[in-house]
Each structure stands twice: as structure tokens, then as C-alpha cells.
Amino acid sequence: xxxxxxxxxxxxxxxxxxxxxxxxxxxxxxxxxxxxxxxxxxxxxxxxxxxxxxxxxxxxxxxxxxxxxxxxxxx
Amino acid sequence: xxxxxxxxxxxxxxxxxxxxxxxxxxxxxxxxxxxxxxxxxxxxxxxxxxxxxxxxxxxxxxxxxxxxxxxxxxx
Numbered sequence: 001x002x003x004x005x006x007x008x009x010x011x012x013x014x015x016x017x018x019x020x021x022x023x024x025x026x027x028x029x030x031x032x033x034x035x036x037x038x039x040x041x042x043x044x045x046x047x048x049x050x051x052x053x054x055x056x057x058x059x060x061x062x063x064x065x066x067x068x069x070x071x072x073x074x075x
Numbered sequence: 076x077x078x079x080x081x082x083x084x085x086x087x088x089x090x091x092x093x094x095x096x097x098x099x100x101x102x103x104x105x106x107x108x109x110x111x112x113x114x115x116x117x118x119x120x121x122x123x124x125x126x127x128x129x130x131x132x133x134x135x136x137x138x139x140x141x142x143x144x145x146x147x148x149x150x
Binding site for chain 2: 007008009010012013051052053054055057058067068069070071072073
């Protein structure tokens with residue numbers, strides 16, 4: 001597990017992904033498959049452990065059917 | 076130069092950073108210094124060449140005085 005430079009923005013992203021994934025009744029594995037990522041990697045993102053890249057954020061947003069910026073917004 | 080997986084979201088980010096940096100009359104070097112990044116790295120981000128991480132996006136947003144999600148919003 002990588003834990004380099006955790007920050008509050010990781011937590012915002014993690015919370016938004018978990019919330020949107022639950023609303024769509026997708027498992028971590030189903031979302032990971034749809035986005036072309038590994039399930040354990042997505043799990044790490046949802047626990048704020050991963051310093052995710054912009055390209056992978058774009059893939060997750062597309063698979064969740066939202067605009068990428070919505071994943072970073074802390075309502 | 077890394078050119079892995081370029082995507083439209085990189086272009087949105089690049090455009091927003093360039094626009095906000097210009098509005099604040101900051102050079103690439105000044106913004107890079109403020110964000111704790113290297114000038115050539117920031118240049119790569121502004122040319123959509125870099126697959127920037129969420130932690131570095133948070134640093135740039137803070138140095139520009141905007142919310143991170145604003146960097147990903149098209150328009």
C-alpha cells in the first residue's frame with residue numbers, strides 16, 4: 001500500500017466515488033472492470049491511499065456517468 | 076517527455092491552469108515554486124503531456140487560490 005502525501009482532496013474523491021458507486025449499485029469490482037482498473041487499485045483509491053492520476057480519474061468519471069470535476073467537489 | 080494516455084481532461088486542466096496563471100500574472104516558474112513543483116514539470120502539465128496526480132493538482136489549485144474541482148471544469 002502506498003501512502004505518499006495523503007491529503008484532504010483524496011478524501012473528497014474517495015467519498016464521491018463510494019457514494020456514486022453505491023447509488024448505481026456497482027461493486028468495486030464492477031466499477032473497476034468498467035474503468036479498466038484493478039479492483040485492489042480502486043479499493044486503495046476509495047481508502048485515500050492512492051495518489052491517482054488525472055487519466056484514471058477520467059476513466060472512473062466516465063464509468064460513473066459524471067463529469068470529472070464532480071468527483072472533486074466537496075458539496 | 077511522457078505521453079502516456081493523453082486525454083481531453085488533460086487539455087481542460089492545462090487550459091485552466093494557463094488561464095488562471097496568466098490572470099494572476101505568474102510565470103510558470105513562479106507558480107511551480109509556489110506549488111513545490113519543477114518548472115519543466117509544470118510546463119509539461121500545461122502542454123497536456125503529464126499524467127498529473129491528484130496531490131499535485133491540489134498543490135497547484137492552492138497556489139492559484141481556487142478549489143481543485145475548478146481546474147477540471149470545462150468553461
